[in-house]
Amino acid sequence: MARLSVWGLFRRLKTRVWAVKRIARALKLFLPMTRDVLKGDFRPIPWSAFGTMALALAYLVMPFDLIPDFLVLLGVVDDVLIVGWLLNRVDTQLADYRAWKSATEAATASSHTPS
Numbered sequence: 001m002a003r004l005s006v007w008g009l010f011r012r013l014k015t016r017v018w019a020v021k022r023i024a025r026a027l028k029l030f031l032p033m034t035r036d037v038l039k040g041d042f043r044p045i046p047w048s049a050f051g052t053m054a055l056a057l058a059y060l061v062m063p064f065d066l067i068p069d070f071l072v073l074l075g076v077v078d079d080v081l082i083v084g085w086l087l088n089r090v091d092t093q094l095a096d097y098r099a100w101k102s103a104t105e106a107a108t109a110s111s112h113t114p115s
Helices: 004-015 016-041 047-061 072-093 097-112
Strands: none
Touching: 016 047, 016 072, 016 097, 047 072, 072 097
């Protein structure tokens, strides 16, 4: 197994560009939600979304997998399935935030529209 080092983590991330892109798409909504939670604008705090996102990121960068990566096809499929499943859970856990964000943006747009 690869040693747990900064360079090793970077190499693991580099080989999983597909997962990093998918996480980046999830972060487009996750990061604004985090900002709104920290500012106190959005309540209740979706702790499950925070935990699931942390778990997905940890599984992606940790050298320990259910199926080792030296089994090339199975190791990659393992990562795709687990990280994809976790990101889908994050997406469903952010449904309340999406609805709140849409309502907030609609209210802001209607208040700026000249009558």
